[in-house]
Amino acid sequence: MTSSSTKDLVSQPYKYGFVTEIETDKIAKGLSEDVVRLISAKKEEPDFLLQFRLRAFRNWLTLEEPDWAELGYPEIDYQDIVYYAAPKQQDKKASLDEVDPKLLETFDKLGIPLSEQKRLSNVAVDAVFDSVSIATTYKEKLAEHGVVFCSFSEAVKEHPELIERYLGSVVSSNDNYFAALNSAVFSDGSFVFIPKGVECPMELSTYFRINSGDTGQFERTLIVAEEGASVSYLEGCTAPMFDTNQLHAAVVELVALDDASIKYSTVQNWYAGDENGVGGIYNFVTKRGQCRGARSRISWTQVETGSAITWKYPSCLLQGADSVGEFYSVALTNNCQQADTGTKMVHVGPRTRSTIVSKGISAGRSSNSYRGLVQMGRNAKGARNYSQCDSMLIGDQAAANTYPYIRSQQPQAAIEHEASTCRISEDQLFYLQSRGIGFEEAVSMMVSGFCRDVFNQLPMEFAAEADKLLALKLEGSVG
Amino acid sequence: MVSSVLAPVQERGRAALERLGLPTRRQEAWRLTDLKRLAAVAALPPSSTSVRQDLPAPSEGVLRLVLDGSQPSLEGQVWPQGFSLLNHADLEQVLGQILDHCGCAEAWPVEFNHASSHQLLALRIRGKVPPLELVLSGGDGLVATRVILILDEKADLDLLEVVLAEGVSAHSHVIEVHLGQEAELRHGFLATADGQASLLAHLAVEQAPRSRYAFTSVVTGWSLGRVEPRVVQLEGQAETTLKGLAMTSAEQQLATHTAVRFDGPEGELDQLQKCLASGQSHTIFNGAIDVPRVAQRTNAAQLSRNLLLSGQARVDTKPELEIVADDVRCAHGATVSQLQEDELFYLQSRGIGASDAAALLLRGACQEVIEQLPSLAKAWQPLNRVMESLDR
């Protein structure tokens, strides 16, 4: 790659970096049992939830922050974070027209129009602003099919029995340090329930927006698909640019019963910090799906482009016989970003199958690690796994690490793992250029070609978005 | 061979062991190790039995040396041309240096060897020399041996290390190898035991440019086994080949931890590790490949193939690739399965009984690594040894 062309490239600023001026209801910084009680009280929660939070908090106190991931970051002061912030508006409005226009405008700017006239025609959106859900579109239409799609807080009020049954059933409140923290202080998030036999009539999507500078973000998402139900869900994220780091520690739990199918896609574009690594989101997320029922299927697709640090392993617990787990991931890091991501496929039931396709792209001085576990338990007779992990390095200062961990205790299970590392070759670039395709576009074509297997898994509307996002993120990094 | 240079090393080793204590599960490299067995090894007294008498005759032209950890000297040994013992001054200079370069300084098995070994064989090799066979043997107690090989520029050697053990005993073995420019070493490591003994073998190999190092290990029958080859290509531009066969049965546990680092450009690695676990046994493979920024145009391939032969056995495998250079080719792969059903079926359909067919396939699986051993290994009938240990 010629160095002259590199110099010509201009770095495109993060275009979602604006801050919305809005009054918020914030509690004081710091974390204690009282704070946990206060959050629960503010949300008028039933006792079982308060007890859940308190158990989690007490667990958290006994846990140690993990340090085994290949991540370097300054110590987080958990007393210097605000654990609850919500835009000031009394109740969630029955109609969108009553929502603070500033908020609507914010989502407009982010390309997620919520109002009746402009909203996306086949996607229902739950918009979460600083951990609080402000609006959910198409609720009524979904209700006709028996589908529940609402904010977590609403679900606690309207479907407490479902929450009590499923909350913490996949990711227990002492699963890991950040999951425990989330369980203690989570503020809001999305809840999806697809009843028996129902195929969700439209895509569901939650859009997370961090606005405040000193607020920790602790969303909780729970998706339950009953027997024979199916749903496709997409999560999008952005945040303003601050020169401090913000903590985002979400928990996502998926439950699929017999013959159910859940497809969970993420396009993560949190603010990544500037090119010197100042600012950006620390994204420590626990995502796990449980294929509880026979022939159930859970599929994770993620496009990770943002955050200063990402620590995330969407996983599948394959319990039901013949259940299927999938993980398709593109993780792009640039500048000083660090990503440690991958998946766990835990095969418990017989004839369970899993597929892992991971594409890591490291540019700048960033570090990109794939960390995975494929485990075949004693009863996973006839189970199969296929994994493919490819890395692409751009420039000689970026790091790509691969740690695929495999464990088997079942002779009649088969595991196959392949990994490769490549770069964009000068000859390939030249070939594209000699057909009139500009240097940058050539690079981005090759990168998206590299990621094609994963993009193909995204819902149509978002595949093109992801492609553009990647091109944008790479600008100025090739040389 | 008992060398006064070892005294301070022992001292240091003992101090380090005291400081480190036994490894714990919290250390990633020891997480899966049966630490009780390791503690038992650490508590063994030095071996008292001397050399076994029933060694097969060496192939013609092969120089055989027997090390049992206590035998005081090889005085009177006639050295073929090209071999020479390192003199005291050289020894003081190189001792431990290669271990340092390979990042083994703080490794527990190395410190353990430091603390225990009285016996040191330090050889310099010049030019093309006859094959060398080192037999490490002993019984009842701990046999600790240490070997240093300095291959001068363009030296060329076939080396076979044979490790034998019986009864409640253990081998602690550390070998340091330096390959000068364009030097070539084909290194076989054949370690078989009867299921009760333990093995801690640590190799540190540094390679100058244009040298070639081929290591083939065949390890089977150890109650607790840990084989740790670590290779550094000092300035890249060298060739490294690692082929390993690790087999366990009954309740044995065998871990292979390899690490290869490229400290310069254009290095090559070709690695194949095969693990076969039967009974209630457990094999572990951990293969690290480190390609820092200076290592442009590295070409490395690693393959981990695992056969799980019983419902109570366990296989863990973990490749680790760390790459910071952009113009490299690094591929790795791993598979875990049982014997291929269609292959079995094919043999059966030709009238071969199920168990014979399985044995045939297993032989084939082992043969792929065994045939890479340097040819002097033939005297030891490695395939038969391996198949016997599988039957036990």
Add this chain to the structure above:
Amino acid sequence: MIRPDAELLLEITDLHAAVEDKPILKGVNLQVRAGEIHAVMGRNGSGKSTLSKVLAGHPAYRVTGGSVRYRSQDLFELEPEERARLGVFLGFQYPVEIPGVSNLEFLRVATNARREKQGAEELDTFAFEDHVGEKLAVVQMDPAFLERSVNEGFSGGEKKRNEILQMALLEPVVSILDETDSGLDIDALRIVAGGVNQLATTDNATLLITHYQRLLDEITPDYVHVMAAGRILRTGGRELALELEQTGYDWVDKELAAQGVA
């Protein structure tokens, strides 16, 4: 067709170029006017591919002297993609495979980049599919190839046809075809040659790099040049190619020796 008053498209003057400090081109002179077909022949290693790569702007080849003017513009001031957009086309001797990048998408982006320069309207996905459909006929290529990744898994002949398809889409002014005939069986050769003939007009020009007479049986050159040791040793009409076919290249050594080069 030779017309002395036709536009001078390409003017190569005393061109020197090197790869990794090894001089390869040592003073190439060549003039190409609109409507002309030039054949460049020569032994393996004489520098033919190097000349073509230098003209297209491959970064590994360094120009160490001389000049190339394309339609009176300094070619070396332009990035490779800019040359392509202005109508310089290189048919590669070894087209690279680009896994993951869809052939159709690639062709569309390239075509639109050229069309923008030509002042033609951009073709959207649907319009482009029709457009490419017509061009496929030129090289008798199966539309299934559009769905695959660029050149990935294509046979040698298929790659070369894909090159000519690109030529048809980009409507170049000067086409340099580097051994487009090698590795083709006789049917494929006819198809490729037919494509080139169809695309040749009085406004454009073609530089055919080849080893063999057989391509020149299909495409009649106006000039034949013989390259050796990084220079054009001799230039003649089509009869020169026939002569080479009979006598081989042995005379080249003598001539080089006489010039004190080899």
